[in-house]
Amino acid sequence: MNQDYIKADNWSIIEEGFDAESVKSSESLFSIGNGAMGQRANFEENYTGKTFQGSYIAGIYYPDKTKVGWWKNGYPKYFAKVLNAPNWIGIDIEINDEILDLNTCTEVKNFRRELNMKEGWYNRSFEATLQNGTEIGVTIRRFLCMNLDEVGIINYEITALNKDTKIVYKPYVDAGVTNEDANWEEKFWEPLDVKRTGNAAFVTAQTFKTHFKVTTFMQNSIFVNDKNGNISPSNIKTGTDKIQFSYDVIIAKGQKSSIQKIGGYTVSMNHENTVTAAETVIKEALAKGYDQLLADQIEAWSKIWEMSDITIEGDVKAQQGIRFNIFQLNQTYSGKDSRLNIGPKGFTGEKYGGSTYWDTEAYCIPFYMATKDQQVARNLLTYRYNQLDKAIENAKDNLGFTNGAALYPMVTMNGEECHNEWEITHEEIHRNGAIAFAIFNYHRFTGDYSYIPEKGLEVLIGIARFWYQRANFSTEKNQYVILGVTGPNEYENNVNNNFYTNYIAKWCIDYAHEQIQKVSLEYPSDHKSIIEKVQLSDAELQDWKKVSGNMYFPFSEKYGVYLQQDGFLDKHLVPVKDLDKSQRPINQKWSWDRVLRSPYIKQADTLQGFYFFEDHFTTEQLEKHFDFYEPFTVHESSLSPCVHSIQAAKLDKMDLAYTFYLRTSRLDLDDYNKEVEEGCHITSMAGTWMSIVEGFGGMRVKNDALHFSPKIPKEWTGYTFKINFRNQILKVEINHNETKFSLEGTQELTVFVNEDAVLVKPNL
Amino acid sequence: MNQDYIKADNWSIIEEGFDAESVKSSESLFSIGNGAMGQRANFEENYTGKTFQGSYIAGIYYPDKTKVGWWKNGYPKYFAKVLNAPNWIGIDIEINDEILDLNTCTEVKNFRRELNMKEGWYNRSFEATLQNGTEIGVTIRRFLCMNLDEVGIINYEITALNKDTKIVYKPYVDAGVTNEDANWEEKFWEPLDVKRTGNAAFVTAQTFKTHFKVTTFMQNSIFVNDKNGNISPSNIKTGTDKIQFSYDVIIAKGQKSSIQKIGGYTVSMNHENTVTAAETVIKEALAKGYDQLLADQIEAWSKIWEMSDITIEGDVKAQQGIRFNIFQLNQTYSGKDSRLNIGPKGFTGEKYGGSTYWDTEAYCIPFYMATKDQQVARNLLTYRYNQLDKAIENAKDNLGFTNGAALYPMVTMNGEECHNEWEITHEEIHRNGAIAFAIFNYHRFTGDYSYIPEKGLEVLIGIARFWYQRANFSTEKNQYVILGVTGPNEYENNVNNNFYTNYIAKWCIDYAHEQIQKVSLEYPSDHKSIIEKVQLSDAELQDWKKVSGNMYFPFSEKYGVYLQQDGFLDKHLVPVKDLDKSQRPINQKWSWDRVLRSPYIKQADTLQGFYFFEDHFTTEQLEKHFDFYEPFTVHESSLSPCVHSIQAAKLDKMDLAYTFYLRTSRLDLDDYNKEVEEGCHITSMAGTWMSIVEGFGGMRVKNDALHFSPKIPKEWTGYTFKINFRNQILKVEINHNETKFSLEGTQELTVFVNEDAVLVKPNL
Incomplete structure (x- = not known):
């Protein structure tokens, strides 16, 4: 944890001073994205110090050969990789014939990065003394257009500080890039074509195997003292996968010059001819011009913040944390395209190849549901519906299930499983439950039932069939058991009767059953066609109920708690607080058997069940389980603190709730896990939002109405958030004395505060 | 299973007819070895069909980079590879300017392989018609000298069948070889030097990283019509890692010619100058000459058979099976060198890199103990003693144990762990128990207690310390438990309280404790120095006893059996006989979670405990456990049928015992598991020996005396075996009517037959 490296600020992420050791971490933290593409905060100019290069295009992946020591049947043939995309940001700079490289400059002063979250741009500035004695000032602004989402803009400005200075700008686009995590030193991009037109260049390449075709483009304009010089390249270097222009400029001491580079990607998922598309989008961008594009960017972010901002008064770090989380979520996923999903590292790193985990359903949907149009959440559900066939194939071909049982993959890019540890891939099957739960949750929140007869019910049936087959009857217990699973707590593998898994399995079957009944009554023709399609008989439904009606849940009479799994109490039950600090984090310090x-x-594992199914248990039960399990919880997953924060708030353990909140909201900014250089934890950021809205705000939806139980950490003077509840925008302001609601639109809304009905009238 | 491919024969393994699809399998089955080196039955001449090339040198390995998808703490840095050694057998042949290649000949007739186990040689003969119309007859004999164990001999004889024929013999030695299972396409051998002297050639190469230096040599003599032509090479091709001679011969129709090639390896483990050593050994071999070397070979094998043969009357396949097993065991390990051990595939394939598994202690030691001088078994024990420091390091550095706790590796070449599946490497810890049991077993059989104060006690203490630390107290059970293990049944991973593991853990602690007491009384000075060395206090001993005295064993009152592990009865208990044949073998047909x-x-898992600790249980208990577990046993390990055969025999289930016997003895010959092309299952072959001697013969050692309970399968008319019991050689002959004993030497011996004492007088 490093609490001093990022300056506290309400709206910006700021780093001051150049530290080569922080470059990779800053490249993660200052990443920018616009839902369609993303860019780590790599330097435009050459840099020979330690760096982790990363440019990413949403939906573009590569099926790398599965790497495994000991093959197990059922492993996927490939492991999806988030691909490092061709480089469009690169601008080599020569200053009086010396290459600018912060790693070799004799002095770097006033180095400063700012990620302005309010306006959606990233700035970097510094003063450098080169080895040849030239001193220059440099200011770079970069942003990825939220509206024109194939386009990014760089304005790279140089001031001659101590002498007349010859500058050569050498912007390039380059498809000769590699991944840091390439297994077999395979190449991922096959260059197809390189083209130049005037100040524009186009490198077209396709991914091997998946054949995503991408044109990476640039368009350069050179300015001297803010005037466009209409300069053409003095030199052009063309390779098979790279093209680089040279522009020569000489400025007098005190003068400045800049290059404006428009760049980005057009991809074959969206265009037949990616080069033509690139030419079109360049024209569009040039027509707007830099100032207008920046104004559009500020306007676009202003709209996003208008709906999704959370303000916190009296605690700058907490404020900065939540905004960083909201900003990253909006950079990662815009919800426009149901082919896309939310990768755990978003556009900030390669790790966790594959874009979709159960994180989406368990952690992300509530955020998008409450801060966007409901179509966004519906698109996330549709993503899974579109992959149902592959989930059925996965269960059948890889794992031997039958009769349309569906097991959604642990990790996927296109619906196929692409993770290969048996204890995860084959056993962490609770993921299937979260996908059903998200359907329930979507309906509960939005009131939009139409999704279920249209799409959801087929998914629910496939999932119910899986659980029915996956359980087996124990003659010993005279109940159904689920053997050999890994629960949400991945520090247990191949356990029997994980409470969470058994519980959600039973719930999935019952919920599917109920929805079949409901659809049969309310949407009889949908019901008929679905039942015919999936060949579901009454007898099969009766079989399901036998399992869900007689499911075993491990329980300790002594402690009055459900057990995480069979045998949990045989462990050496020393709480985390008594564990020597030198042993933490245990996943780095201990061998796997010891873990x-x-x-x-x-x-959260058992407690994850208490989070999802809160209404099924009393607060006393929750407290008993929280007090039993939290002391053994090391929170070594980014997804852990948020759920615990929500439950601690509910249980009036506000200090604990606040501690968890800080941990979840500033996980990356303070680098709790010493790994932010690999990228940020995007999906857990939605958990941060939940910590405030569901935790402190106590927001729940019950019986088609919003409920709140407002609380506030003593460290804050007040906080606000907004909820889009069924197209009514409700603003909630909470301080130590009161809770205020204000409502957009024209209709009034009844909400419940600590179970008391409150009629909120629109702000007219 | 293919029962017709190998011809039934009492003394030989015979294949008739050329089938390209069987080449790889035959290359395994007709492998030869002499304890120091081994050779798959690859053709000498060029062969472009499917083949698996394998030449092996005992003790030579390569630490290949560990290949793993998801790294876990505690994994070893490398994975040892059995190395494919340089090729010394190669002889390219040109017949009237066409390269001889059985894959391209227009006809191959009378193809026959014979592995003569009685005399220790391998023959191959065939008649081939080449594309140029030349017809030749070829007969090749090959053997690896048992006495001169750095030397192999090939006699390659060609007869001109239809015309005068020009033959070019092109023998070579070649270090440019690769492994089939190379992970990273790395090269394993670095060529150092190539040298020629007359008809001899030497290629010296060393293994990368491990720097084993090996000189691979050849010496050629060319014969025409059985007369040494004293021909010199007409051409010599020298590369950096290969040297090849050409010898030209013309023979008339009906005449024959041959090349005798002496070849092999001298290695830096045994010689300072490997080239000089090769020159010396060539001289020695030439001085003897081919006929004498062959006579020596027959004599050496005659001595081996004299002691270790088992005869079976009335059942050729059973006879062939047991001899194949005994032959391979003697080819693999001679017991001369305590640096060596018994690899699961011996010299017949690469699979299961690493030479030493718990197979050695659990399955192999009884065979070597009873058919060799006791020094051989003692060498196997000493191998582990010499690796105790590394076992302590392994437990400490990889797994976090302290205070001299020792965990022997699952797989090793030099004492370091080199297997990398957490569920095996970290959890299949029962291997530690077998190593202690072997010490007990050695003393029980040989009566040689001296090993324990000299070496064994330190091993026992390290192992006891491991178990003491590995168990933990369950407040729930009020007993000690052992969580998160894999038992001998590797179709369970990360289970709690595996009966076998808990049982052997308790036994190890108690046995170590007893031996400490015994050594303190009988070898007080050894005791003093050991206790000082390992810093063992009385308090620690008391702590051990707390664990061993209060160990938990899962037990079912309902079935009256110990449970394989906690939760076993929750499974869907369908016996194997009710499993659809299409689902077998389950490890190929099912995903790992389903398995x-x-x-x-x-x-055998629980039953392995009943095998090791037979005296601790009644026959009724054994029967109950056998009847409970065997029906769920798929015997998909080569190590399974032998133990079950022994127990079935004891329980008078003779039909079952015989079925298991056939399965263990002919596992490779009949290729039950369809994988013999990867190599033979060497370690399980010792289990085959146990099936007869301990199973049918009922041999046990109790209170320093041999006991027998002779039984005989109805398919046999009689069988015999010999036992070296404390330097007295006892022959046992069993038929349906009687058991006869005969004794070498001058001293009489009391044995027990079905608990009755029988005084056996020497055959004078």
């Missing part, structure tokens, strides 16, 4: 046989919990 | 949650047992 597994310890009682330590990586993230 | 794990099934009740199916790969090899």
Whole structure:
């Protein structure tokens, strides 16, 4: 944890001073994205110090050969990789014939980065003394247009500080890039074509195997003292996968010059001819011009903040944390395109190849549901519906299930499983439950039932069939059991009767059953066609109920708690607080067998069940389970603190709730896990939002109405958030004395505060 | 299973007819070895069909980079590879200017292979018509000298069948070889030097990283019509890692010619100058000459058979099976060198890199103990003693144990762990128990207690310390438990309280404790120095006893059996006989999670405990456990049928015992598992020996005396075996009517037959 490296600020992420050791971390933290593409905060100019290069295009992946020591049947043939995309940002700079490289400059002063979250741009500035004695000032602004989402803009400005200075700008586009995590030193991009037109250049390449075709383009304009010099390249270097222009400029001491580079990607998912599309989008961008594009950017972010901002008064770090989380979520996923999903690292790193985990359903949907149009959440559900066939194939071909049982993959880019640890891939099957739960949650929040007869019911049936087959009857217990699973707590593998898994399995079957009944009554023709399509008989439904009606849940009479799994109480039950600090984090300090046989919990497991199914248990039960499990929880997953924060708030453990909140909201900014250089934890950022809205705000939806139980950490003077509840925008302001609601639109809304009905009238 | 491919024969393994599809399997089955080196039955001449090239040198390995998808702490840095050694057998042949290649000949007739186990040689003969119309007859004999164990001999004889024929013999030695299972396409051998002297050539190469230096040599003599032509090479091709001679011969129709090639390896483990050593050994071999070397070979094998042969009357396939097993065991490990051990595939394939598994202690030691001088078994024990420091390091550095706790590796070449599946490497810890048991077993059989104060006690203490630390106290059970293990049945992973593991853990602690007491009384000075060395206090001993005295064993009152592990009875308990044949073998047909949650047992697990600790249980208990577990056992490990055969025989289930016997003895010959092309299952072959001697013969050692309970399968008319019991050689002959004993030497011996004492007098 490093609390001093990022300056506290309400609206910006700021780094001051150049530290080569922080470059990779800053490249993550200052990443920018616009839902369609993303860019780590790599330098435009040459840099020979330690760096992790990353440019990403949403939906573009590569099926890398599965790397595994000991093959197990059912492993996927490939492992999807988030691909490092061709470089469009590169601008080599020569200053009086010396290459500008912050790693070799004799002095770098006033280095400063700012990620302005309010306006959606990233700035970098510094003063450098080169080895040849030239001193220059440099200011760079970069942003990825939220509206024109194939386009990014760079304005790279140089001031001659101590002498007349010859500058050569050498902007390039380059498809000769590699991944840091390439397994077999395979190449991922096959260059197809390189083209130049005037100040524009186009490199077209396609991914091997997946054949995504991408044109990476640039268009350069050179300015001297803010005037466009209409300069043409003095030199052009063309390779098979790279093109680089040279522009020569000489400025007098005190003068400045800049290059404006428009760049980005057009991809074959969206265009037949990617080069033509690139030419079109360049024209569009040039027609607007830099100032207008920047104004559009500020306007676009202003709209996003208008709906999704959370303000916190009296606690700058908490404010900065939540805004960083909201900003990153909006950079990662715009919800426009149901082919896309939310990768755990978004556009900030390669790790966790594949874009979709159960994180989407368990953690992300509530945020998008409450801060966007409901179509966004519906698109996320549709993503899974579109992959139902592959989930059925996965269960059948890889794991031997039958009769349309569906197991959604643990990790996927296109619906196929692409993770290959048996204890995760084959056993962490609770993910299937979250996908059903998200359907329930979507309906509960939006009131839009239409999704279920249209799409959801087929998904629910496939999932119910899976659980029905996956359970088996134990003659010993005279109940149904689920053996050999990994629960949400991945520090246990191949356990029997994980409470969370058994519980959600039973719930999935019952919920599917109920929805079949409901659709049969309310949408009889949909019902008929679905039942015919999936060949579901009454007898099969009766079989399901046998399992869900007689499911075993491990329970300890002594402690009055459900057990995380069979045998949990046999462990050496030393709470985390008594564990020597030198042993933490256990996943780095201990061998895997020691982790597994310890009682330590990586993230909410039994408590995840109490989070999802809160209404099924009393607050006393929740407290008992929280007090039993939290002391064994090491929170070594980014997804852990948010759920615990929500539950601690509910249980009036406000200090604990606040501690968890800080941990979840500033996980990356303060680099709790010492790994932010690999990228940011995007999906857990939605959990941060939940910590405030569901945790402190106590927001729930019950019986088609919003409920709140407002609380506030003593460290804050007040906070506000907004909820889009069924197309009514409700603003909630909470301080130590009161809770205020204000409502957009024209209709009034009844909400419940601590179970009391409050009629909110629109702000007219 | 293919029962017709190998011809039934009492003394030989015979294949008739050329089938390109069987080449790889035959290359395994007709492998030869002499304890120091081994050779798959690859053709000498060029062959462009499917083949698996394998030449092996005992003790030579390569630490290949560990290949793993998801790294876990505690994994070893490398994975040892059995190395394909440089090729010394190669002889390219040109017949009237066409390269001889059985894959391109227009006809191959009378193809026949014979592995003569009695005399220790391998023959191959065939008649071939080449594309140029030349017809030749070819007969090749090859053997690896048992006495001169750095030397192999090939006699390659060609007869001109239809015309005068020009033959070019092109023998070579070649270090430019690769492994089939190379992970990273790395090269394993670095060529150092190539040298020629007359008809001899030497290629010296060393293994990368491990720097084993090996000189691979050849010496050629060319014969025409059985007369040495003293021909010199007409051409010599020298590369950096290969040298090849050409010898030209013309023979008339009906005449024959041959090349005798002496070849092999001298290695830096045994010689300072490997080239000089090769020159010396060539001289020695030439001085003897081919006929004498062959006579020596027959004599050496005659001595081996004299002691270790088992004869079976009335059942050729059973006879052939047991001899194949005994032959391979003697080819693999001679027991001369305590630096060596017994690889699961011996010298017949690459698979299971690493030479030493718990197979050695659990399955192989009884064979070597009873058919060799006891020094051989002692060498196998010493191998582990010499690696105790590394076992302590392994437990400490990889797994976090302290205070001299030792965990022997699952797989090793030099004492370091080199297997990398957490569920095996970290959890299949029962291997530690077998190593202690072997010490007990050695003393029980040989009566040689001296090993324990000299070496064994330190090993026992390290192992006891491991178990003491590995168990933990369950407040729930008020007993000690062992969580997160894999038992001998590798179709279960990360289970709690595997009966076998808990049982052997308790036994190890108690046995170590007893031996400490015994050594303190009988070898007080050894005791003093050991206790000082390992810093063992009385308090620590008391702590051990707390664990061993209060160990938990899962037990079912309902079935009256110990449970393989906690939760076993929750499984869907369908016996193997009710499993659809299409689902077998389950490890090929099912995904790993399905295997794990099934009740199916790969090899004896609870029953392995009943095998090791037979005296601790009644025959009724054994029967109850056998009847409970065997029906769930799929025997998909080569180590499974032998133990079950022994127990079935004891329980008078003779039909079952015989079926298991055939399966263990002809596992490779009949290719039950369809994988013999990867190599033979060497370690399980010792289990085959146990099936007869301990199973049918009922041999046990109790209170320093041999006991027998002779039984005989109805398919046999009689069988015999010999036992070296404390330097007295006892021959046992069993038929349906009687058991006869005969004794070498001058001293009489009391044995027990079905608990009755029988005084056996020497055959004077």
